Amino acid sequence: MKYTEEHLKEELKDKEYEFGFTTEIESEKAPNGINEEIIRFISGKKNEPEWLLEYRLNALKVWQEMVEPEWVHVKYQKPDFQGISYYAAPKKKKELKSLDEVDPEIRKTMDRLGISLEEQKKLTGVAVDFVMDSVSVATSFKEKLGELGIIFMSFSEAVQKHPDLVKKYLGTVVPTSDNFYAALNSAVFSDGSFCYIPKGVRCPMELSTYFRINESGTGQFERTLVVADEGSYVSYLEGCTAPQRDENQLHAAVVELIALDNAEIKYSTVQNWYPGDKDGKGGVFNFVTKRGLCETNAKISWTQVETGSAVTWKYPSCVLKGDNSIGEFYSVAVTNNYQQADTGTKMIHIGKNTKSTVISKGISAGFSQNSYRGLVKIGKGATNARNFSQCDSLLMTDRCGAHTFPYIECENSTAQLEHEATTSKIGEDQIFYCLQRGISEEKAISLIVNGYAKEVLNKLPMEFAVEAQKLLEISLENSVG
Amino acid sequence: MGEQIIKIEGLKAEIDGKEILKGINLTVNTGEIHAIMGPNGSGKSTLSSVLAGREEYEVTGGSVDYLGKDLLELDPEERSWEGLFLAFQYPVEIPGVSNINFLKTALAEKAKYQGREAMPAKEFLALVKEKSALVELSDKLKNRSVNEGFSGGEKKRNEIFQMAMLEPRLSILDETDSGLDIDALRIVANGVNTLKTENNATIVITHYQRLLDYIVPDFVHVLYDGRIIRTGDKNLALELEERGYDWLIKEFA
């Protein structure tokens, strides 16, 4: 069966989705709407080189000719693209004087996640008296990276300081015309991260966008580009477990990874955008295009824990172009209340002896809908390609839905493909067994769910894994039924 | 005679509108072992589930005093914290959760309830070592997911291991002997006997007298159609072995 965006459309269903959304007045802000003039305004504000302006303008043309997809399984009110302002001066979060001013709900969650007071302040925009310690940690972190020749900065800064690198790789993995949201992002992307690891360098620490959180806001059209040069290694963390509120409904990010010969990129995401309230009101729409390119002997692993957003549409993918290259996808996606998630991966095997592994664990609660959608494509030249896919779904209630759509396109008969799928309902027997041993229901659910998702959580860097576990626990509170 | 642990009076319970327990009377004191026997479907597992607090069963009459508390008012986890333990007839599997993590969580929750500090890791591991030796549970099984891929016998030994870790006041063993070969039966019985003190009590549910060769009961009760129709000493079990249940049922009818 051929997999196209058209199929996606068919599979996703229309449902009314209401949300209330307010935008704060910005001092330096483009007028609402999107057109050539606005693009020139954005590019000019950012003092971008001519080639990048051209890149954006071309993307605008491409986007204007595209039609916004209709999702068969996902219901939401489509954004009014002419009603959005596409440029705002790097937004400073409203500065708060103390944590007492932060929404108590958010604080409670952060406490339970075990996030330190210092970090809580940073995350919520409370004025921080940087203790000497954390300043020096950040400084020595930068020094260390600098010594190794590692570039890690905001995308805008990289455009100014390393234009050749950005120009060489931007859009090479996710072409502008890839899909509606990628085209939109290419035209109007606000900012994001750029990372380059030189030949043969093993990045000694996890690179976290979190380190840059105070340097620049990223906004709703984030652009990330990670290049691992030959023989290098990097582990990159994106997002954080703390609840993220944003007045922007639509988030359309693009992430491109490039692993040159013998390089390895580990990309881990914890996503906890505001999912909307219990009745499905509000919440972020997250339409993300993530893709990695592997050259010879290279390896890319995507690991994601998705608990937030009202609507998530996201398929981190690997193009296994080089011989012997490896692609991996480990995912836990939780949906509760009225959340809708449609996630999965595409593994495109082009080179010989390429190998891919897909482990997807969906957890549905409340009235939510959780879909796994995956494509494994074996090209003509991909002799001896191998794929193993396992897609499990766990249902917490009788009212939620789990769907699995595996697509396979195979043009080479030497390929070995294995697919396993299971669906189970969280067992009353399991919960009662825990209760009888003195483990309360909340803890029991957390144990069972974390056990279920263990294969994926184990792939996360240690400090992330602990928080992610607690996040699952919190996301699924009172969810059995 | 020891102190009273549990006193069940006129206990009635139903599921889906069907009455299963029709008035159970049973008192258990410390230091005692009670055997409950009876044909399949007579309500033995229902009784243990009701005592452990399984929600699906509705208690429609009677009372249960447990260590001076109204047992029926307690949540299942509170019953556990108060020292009630049920070794399940069919222990469930919990994939991805190691036996050790499971027990550590259980012990920590109990400690929290009792207002104690959770046991330090070192002490906990020492306890695991000591208690698992009791039922000859290998290290491999301790670290594996709870009951996942365990043989029938291993699951039952694991139940007794958990019992040993939780040090209950009242243990209810629901057909812990079913599916055990003779060696496993001896191991399980030996574990149960070792755990017996003057301060706790055990209810052994079985429908074979075989187990009672190893765990010698002070009382034997016959449960039939939701009622205890006969109580005797260990000789009653031997008699049942020889003659079956029919004569008793006839007498009762």
Ligand SMILES: Nc1ncnc2c1ncn2[C@@H]1O[C@H](COP(=O)(O)OP(=O)(O)O)[C@@H](O)[C@H]1O
């Ligand atoms: N979930 C249930 N729904 C309906 N009937 C049940 C349920 N569980 C048990 N029963 C019935 O209750 C009776 C007693 O069962 P049980 O307590 O398991 O007996 P025992 O353990 O003595 O074999 C049987 O007739 C059984 O069919």
Ligand SMILES: [Mg+2]
């Ligand atoms: Mg039974």
